[in-house]
Amino acid sequence: MRRIGIWIALGGLLLGTAACGGGSGGRSGGTAAKESLSVGFVAEPANLDFTSTEGAAIPQALLVNVYEGLVKLDQDGRIQPLLAEKWDVSPDRKTYTFTLRKNVTFSSGAPFTADDVVFSLGRVRTDWKLKIKSQFDVIDKVDKKDDTTAVVTLKRPSNGFLYALATRLGAMFSRTGVADLANKPVGTGPYQLGAWKRGDSIRLDANPKYWGTKPAAGTVTLKYFKDATAMNNALLTGGIDVISSVQAPESLQQFADPNRFTTVEGTTNGEVVLSLNNGRPPFDDKKARQAVRYAIDHKALLDTAWAGRGKLIGSMVPPTDPWYEDRTGDYPYDPAKAKELLGGKTYTVKMRIPNLPYAVASAQVVKSQLAQVGITADIEPLEFPARWLDVVFKQGDYDMSIINHVEPRDMGIFADKSYYFRYDNPAFGKLLASADEGSEQQQTDDLKQAAKLLSDDAAADWLFLFPNLIVAKKGVTGLPQNAIAESFDFTGLAKQ
Amino acid sequence: MSGRRLNLGLVTGGALVGVVVAAALVSFVWTPHDPTLVDAAGKLREPGGGYLLGADKFGRDTLSQLMVGARTTLYVGVVAVGIAAVVGTPLGVAAGMAPRSRGWLSELIMRVNDLVFAFPALLLAVMLGAVYGAGTLTAMIAIGVATVPAFARVARAATMQVMVTDYVLAARAAGRRGPAIAVRHVLPNIGSVLIVQASVSFAIAILAEAALSFLGFGTRPPTPSWGRMLQESQELLFSTPRLALWPGLAIALAVLGFNLLGDGLRDHLDPKLRSARG
Amino acid sequence: MIVYLLKRLAVLLASVAAAGVAVFAFMAVLPGDPAEIALGVNATPEAVAELRARFGTDRPPAAQFLDWFGGLAHGDFGTSYVTSSPIGPQIAERLGVTTVLVLGGMVVALIVAVPAGTFAAVHHRDPLGAAISAVSQVGIAIPAFLAGILLVFVFAVKAQALPSGGYVPIADDPAEWLRSLLLPWLSLGLVQGAVLTRYVRSAVLDVMREDYLRTARAKGRGRMGALWRHGLRNASIPVVTVLGLQLATLLIGAVVVERVFVIPGLGDLLLNGVAGRDLLLVQGVVMVLVAAVLLINFVVDVCYAVLDPRLRGAR
Amino acid sequence: MLTVEGLSVRAEDLELVREVSFGIGPGERVGLIGESGSGKSLTALALMGLLPDGVTASGTARLGDRDLVGVPERRLKDLRGRTVSMVFQEPMTALNPLMRVGAQVAEVMTLHGVAKGRARERAAELLGRVRLPDPERIARSYPHQLSGGQRQRVMLAIALANEPDLLICDEPTTALDVTVQKQMLELIAEVAPALLFITHDLAVVASLCERVLVMYGGRVVESGPLREVFKHPRHRYTEGLLAASRLPPRGTRLATIPGAVPAAGRFPGGCVFRDRCAHATETCETAPDLTGPEEPTGPEEPTGPAELTGPEPRGDGHAFACWHPRG
Secondary structure, eight states: OHHHHHHHHHHHHHHHHHHHHHHHHHHHHHTOOTTEEEEEESOOOSSSOTTTOOSSHHHHHHBTTTBOBSEEEOTTSOEEESSEEEEEEOTTSOEEEEEEOSSOBOTTSOBOOHHHHHHHHHHHHHTOOOGGGGGGTTEEEEEEEETTEEEEEESSOOSHHHHHHTSGGGBOOOTTSOTTTTTOOOOSSSEEEEEEETTTEEEEEEOTTOSSOOOSOSEEEEEEOSOHHHHHHHHHTTSOSEESSOSOGGGGGGGOOTTTEEEEEEEEEEEEEEEEOTTSTTTTSHHHHHHHHHHOOHHHHHHHHSTTOSBOOSSSOOTTSTTOOOOTTSSOOOHHHHHHHHTTOOEEEEEEEESOHHHHHHHHHHHHHHHTTTEEEEEEEEOTTHHHIIIIIITOOOSEEEEEEOSTTOGGGGGOTTSTTOOOOHHHHHHHHHHHHSOHHHHHHHHHHHHHHHHHHTSEEEEEEEEEEEEEETTEEOOOSSBOSSSOOOTTOEEO | OOHHHHHHHHHHHHHHHHHHHHHHHHHHHOOSSOTTOOOGGGTTOOSBTTBTTOBOTTOOBHHHHHHHHHHHHHHHHHHHHHHHHHHHHHHHHHHHHOOGGGHHHHHHHHHHHHHHHTSOHHHHHHHHHHHHOOSHHHHHHHHHHHHHHHHHHHHHHHHHHHHTSHHHHHHHHTTOOHHHHIIIIIHHHHHHHHHHHHHHHHHHHHHHHHHHHHHTOSSOTTSOOHHHHHHHHGGGTTTOTHHHHHHHHHHHHHHHHHHHHHHHHHHHHOGGGGGSOO | OHHHHHHHHHHHHHHHHHHHHHHHHHHHHSSSOHHHHHHOTTOOHHHHHHHHHHHTTTSOHHHHHHHHHHHHHTTOOOBOTTTOSBHHHHHHHHHHHHHHHHHHHHHHHHHHHHHHHHHHHHTTTSHHHHHHHHHHHHHHTSOHHHHHHHHIIIIIIITOOSOSSOOOOTTTOHHHHHHHHHHHHHHHHHHHHHHHHHHHHHHHHHHHTSHHHHHHHHTTOOHHHHIIIIIHHHHHHHHHHHHHHHHHHHHHHHHHHHHHHTOOSHHHHHHHHHHTTOHHHHHHHHHHHHHHHHHHHHHHHHHHHHHOTTTTTTO | OEEEEEEEEEETTEEEEEEEEEEEOTTOEEEEEOOTTSSHHHHHHHHHTOOOTTEEEEEEEEETTEEOSSOOHHHHHHHBTTTEEEEOSOHHHHSOTTSOHHHHHHHHHHTTTOOHHHHHHHHHHHHHHTTOSSHHHHHHSOGGGSOHHHHHHHHHHHHHTTOOSEEEEESTTTTSOHHHHHHHHHHHHHHOSEEEEEESOHHHHHHHOSEEEEEETTEEEEEEEHHHHHHSOOSHHHHHHHHHHSOOOTTSOOOOOSSOOOOTTOSOSSSTTGGGOTTOOGGGGSOOOOBOTTSOOSTTSOOSSOOOOSOOOOTTOOEEOOSSOOO
């Protein structure tokens, strides 16, 4: 009996410690500095060099916040001045003259001049290791007119150039700040890298030398979560202030209390594509591809796989692009028609998807629905990014996949027949080329037609447009309604 | 002396395992609904009607998923334990039978065994999954390989006990060769120990499969698996906790069942072994 | 004793070397060229070739292995192909976190298991002892990650008493460090404690049947006195074995728990490495984990020798 | 000095020792013999209060003026190791393998109030007294470094440390080599106070004891002075036991008792030996009393459960419980 007493005492001691810990922590949790914010993200960058490493995570964290370009994209998808106060386009639309902002310095202290523009844009061709740098192939030369004027000459008129300049390709680097891009980014932006705890978080501190309006939040911590539930729990328990992108939409009702949380629901550039391998049977046959599009009940898919959040789309254009047309009526849910198109044949196909929540959820619905028309899809989740990129994206060894194509204005990927869709329609390529060179109206008309062509050809199926779902603690303001740029802009974020 | 209580364990364990096995067998011929059929209209259907335990966010019947999940669980367990037994037992017997003059053989086998032991199931599964793609098969192989040392150790210890018994000494004196002794005397006598080990390993395999599925290295969707059901239910833990409850309960009861069965068998088959490693 | 330890140490070193070969060989089978992966799908062939030369992956495997394994000897794990930063410091930092996690879990397990197991053994005929056995059986049947999820749900989300995840280095804030580790410790420790309880119970039961305990009582010690003075140290020998096995289990359990609690430990590093095809990193982490398990086995053997005089000098 | 009356030992519903009664006078050396499974060791353990879990004793046993049965552990503790000591059968396991021998000897003294330093000195003395060579070295050894005989001497040293009134030895020499056995017995004979010596080896009893109790099936079937019982066994079991222990003349078959000792609880009702006894008749279905030879024995005795009705068969009387005694 005496011994039981000891045990109970021990247990009590333990509980006591826990309780004490709980108490003190509750207090210290509330004392977080007002001007510091922490934002939960899904994918941690492997390094900080987006000139040589693919992936959305690096520009998401650094572009606009640490690195700035001459121009930037606003919430409505329009080009706005940033480091360039203004720019003039020559009548032949081949010469762009940028007037640079004065008194801009890099976080290293070096001044920002037209020399840096020449350096940075030139570096894309010489040092960048990404294939997207081909978007700048259209640049003929970049010249410094004076310290605050830079002139870019294009080989031909391009509607896409200025837009590309607003992406990471247009980021301005200091001539003295590119020695260790992977670990030490140097930019002109409102933030600079504070600390990087690998596997945990990146801290951005306000850049004291920033040329523009100082951001409201002095410190922004980007916390990385591999698990959607863990991220939700972190917001629920005050570990973070913002979930940058909800990965478990069914859980949103946890944040329904408006006295505690703010929810933002908007759109993104992310088309969740059911990719079909146009290059090999059975989906080299247009009828088989069309059958897939008829066989899928997109509404049901969105409702079950992603809690009905997001929009249905029918082609590779998000509603925020000027040439958007509603194409969801092209292939209404019609399993009978799908069976008819398949001609009574049945297929077994490899559905190789990235092991990401939206893909795994959607794949199960797709599989179930395709089974109804005689297509057996074997789901194989591959680790994202490495293995999926290797097997599906690079080798094209797949029949079907599901991936969210987040890049803005990315219809062009269907024009590249070596792209993993293996879609090959010269007419589509011509439309895109003509759109880039033509007038603004021409661009819009051509791209509308291109989107229709893609849909008619059933080059892929578009499951839904990924929603911009942000949840934040009540009082956090400046959250972007739509996520259509490459970056998550922290400059407007504030608490209370 | 405490025989009655231990029998209770055996009976309870047997019953729990029996339920799992029965559910798995029945699922081959009948489930209330197609466990993978997505039904948007039945999303998060409450229990009742034809859906005894309700449905998940895809409108899939939870009971049907549990039943087919039992199949997955048993499948993984049987293959993993099978691999472990088939590889580990001969190694252990060989190590246990090795005469003193060939002590190095025993030593070598056991050292390699220790080395394999240093690669736990999860590590192997992650590595295998990285090479061949994660799935039920890689999970089974990883768990199986990681369980080999347990079998080898138990088989070796039991063999060493058998080797000093009179009938083996007699058989050796009569000039019987090693393999003959192994088959005629050793295996039948260490059988009970191995059965116990199999039962305990089965429980461990179920837990390992659940952990792997949770990490995304286990059974592929949409094949129902308890571990993945649990993982998928996480986002709905607040609003629909029953989705986590059922697979969680299924895992716990199955593991409990196999553990109780193992302990019960141990006591039943050989009371001396009660303290042995397990 | 010295001879025994030296022999055991030699076995340890040989095992680590063998493990090194195994790990390296396994990783060599991994599809994918690290240089190509590091540069992404859009990389130009020249860039890939250049990087390959820089990584040294264009050399024969044997040379690569010797280079790598030789480096390990003085703590050099190489430079990551993906993050282009040295791996050694990363592993060292993560290993510290995981070690704290695992040892804390073990302490929780011991705090639970030793009293509970002893009590259950001493009272193995009472309902209370049987109840403890039953509870421990149920505890074993609960996966650690499920325990973690439930603990988070109850203590973090509902009660808002503890953080749901994350890790605060002890240097930043000791109180927060403790708070951030309490739930992970509990989820590792309670489940492991349940397992350990059974072993402690069975070890104590065995010891209670030992003749020398009867001798002790014949000398005039009471039941508990005899158990305390003569039983516990003897019972600790089998428990130390299990403890060694369990540390290995915990090390792996930590991988899952780190995922649940968003703790930047070795497991997290490993899964990241696998997902990012950071070959050298995975190789390094696996090697460290395996070496840790082997080291634990070694320590267990040393503990035997310390605890059990029969082993000293005997070998 | 030691008086045992109606001592029974039960495990759940099994009666393992039934109604055992005997006495030991000061300085007297009594042997308790019988095959394994006859209940000898349980009887001894019951006297020590060291019965295994779930096994309980009833009846009375008094040592001097102290009760030994049905007394709380707390009170027995003081007696054990001081007033009554025991040496167990298995020297290999009876010592704590993790503790030095000297400490284990000293422990029994410190437990009963001897100061630590004094106990340590005396431990070495005692080890010398049980004729262990180089007692200082032995005291520093661990049990595994000693031979079986040496360990049993250590056990004896422990048992004698507090100079008990009664020493119980449970087959202390069975596990030892024959030569060691002899030395050990001589030692016990030399140092023992009053002794209860349990063995299945009749020769050992013959060399050591003055009086003997024969147990079978949990009962004392015969008791009396050693010479009397060995020369003129009355119980058929004792007769068999003696016959089996005698070396047979060349060419004749080794005498054995037919059959084997049944498992606990499987003994027949009535005379427990009747299923192995060549002389058994229907009468034997009734349990015979343990009585002296002068008592009439026959079928006209009342049937029913055996009860001790006659005078206590202690002292010098030769008593037996058999319907068909020899001679």
